[in-house]
Amino acid sequence: MSTHIHQQVSINAKPQDVYQAFMSEKHHSALTGGASRISTEIGGSVEMHDGQITARNLELEPGRKIVQAWRVAGWEEGLYTLLRIKLEAEGAGTLVTLDQSGCPEEMTEHLAGGWHERYWKPMAAHFSTNDGS
Numbered sequence: 695m696s697t698h699i700h701q702q703v704s705i706n707a708k709p710q711d712v713y714q715a716f717m718s719e720k721h722h723s724a725l726t727g728g729a730s731r732i733s734t735e736i737g738g739s740v741e742m743h744d745g746q747i748t749a750r751n752l753e754l755e756p757g758r759k760i761v762q763a764w765r766v767a768g769w770e771e772g773l774y775t776l777l778r779i780k781l782e783a784e785g786a787g788t789l790v791t792l793d794q795s796g797c798p799e800e801m802t803e804h805l806a807g808g809w810h811e812r813y814w815k816p817m818a819a820h821f822s823t824n825d826g827s
Contacts (some may be wrong), residue, residue: 698793699795699797699806701806702789702791702792703814705790706818707788710756712788715817716779717760725816726742726812726813728742728743728744728746735751736751736753737750740762747765747767749763750762752776762777764794766801774796775795790814
């Protein structure tokens with residue numbers, strides 16, 4: 695059985711800067727501490743966290759939306775989740791809405807916690823010390 699993750703967080707940065715934290719190899723690697731190879735093209739491939747996460751870009755709207763077919767290395771062949779990240783201006787910052795569907799039930803809690811530990815906490819710390827840029 696698969697499950698769904700829904701998270702909303704506010705980040706003290708402009709939507710375009712938050713988008714770059716996800717979609718720029720340099721920014722993503724610096725933020726997460728793992729090597730990244732990130733295509734910015736529809737259909738392009740993505741590798742994050744030293745190859746532990748792979749994805750394919752399905753929809754990209756810079757500063758607004760990221761949609762990917764997303765998977766963890768070691769999952770059963772052909773198993774992907776659908777990851778949707780929506781970015782909305784919220785005052786001087788960004789409201790990030792994450793929806794990840796098709797998560798293996800036994801992995802959902804781990805994946806949900808990983809978003810907080812590997813993305814939301816590092817982003818909050820990074821952008822609080824970098825004046826939102």
